[in-house]
Amino acid sequence: MEMEASKLSASESVTACMEVTKREKKCLKKLMAWEKQKEKLQEEIAEKRKKIAQMQQQLTELQEATRHTEVRWRQEVKAKEEALVALEEEHRAKDVAGLAASEDRKVLHLSTRHEISFRDESTRSSSKQLGLPNRDTNERDEYNDTRKVQSNIEHHINFTLRTAREEDEDI
Numbered sequence: 001m002e003m004e005a006s007k008l009s010a011s012e013s014v015t016a017c018m019e020v021t022k023r024e025k026k027c028l029k030k031l032m033a034w035e036k037q038k039e040k041l042q043e044e045i046a047e048k049r050k051k052i053a054q055m056q057q058q059l060t061e062l063q064e065a066t067r068h069t070e071v072r073w074r075q076e077v078k079a080k081e082e083a084l085v086a087l088e089e090e091h092r093a094k095d096v097a098g099l100a101a102s103e104d105r106k107v108l109h110l111s112t113r114h115e116i117s118f119r120d121e122s123t124r125s126s127s128k129q130l131g132l133p134n135r136d137t138n139e140r141d142e143y144n145d146t147r148k149v150q151s152n153i154e155h156h157i158n159f160t161l162r163t164a165r166e167e168d169e170d171i
Contacts, residue, residue, distance in 0.1 A: 094164055
């Protein structure tokens with residue numbers, strides 16, 4: 001009986017040992033699966049960290065590009081403002097020049113009239129003093145010639161002013 005008991009005990013021990021071995025194998029399989037899963041997760045984490053580093057680099061580059069663009073934009077705005085100020089000053093200067101030219105035309109017109117009337121009076125008085133016949137027709141012709149010259153000068157001045165204004169508008 002002892003033998004039987006020993007066989008029975010050995011058989012139970014073998015069965016228990018086999019169950020423990022099965023459980024150990026199951027646990028080892030689970031452990032292996034967890035190890036594989038852990039490796040995959042670590043790889044994913046490494047990839048995510050790499051992507052984060054790349055994105056941070058891109059963000060830094062974009063911020064730098066944005067900063068450069070803003071600097072260029074500010075410079076362009078400043079340059080445009082300076083150009084507008086210069087253009088306004090140029091317009092003012094040309095307006096002043098236009099007024100001066102207008103005044104010059106008026107003075108020229110008045111001086112021409114004064115000169116013509118002075119000539120008329122001087123010719124009449126000389127003719128009267130010398131007892132010559134009235135030369136109104138010659139004087140009128142001379143006056144008309146002077147008026148034509150004056151008109152041509154005024155036309156030239158107006159043309160020059162118009163051309164200058166058109167050039168300003170084109171700028």
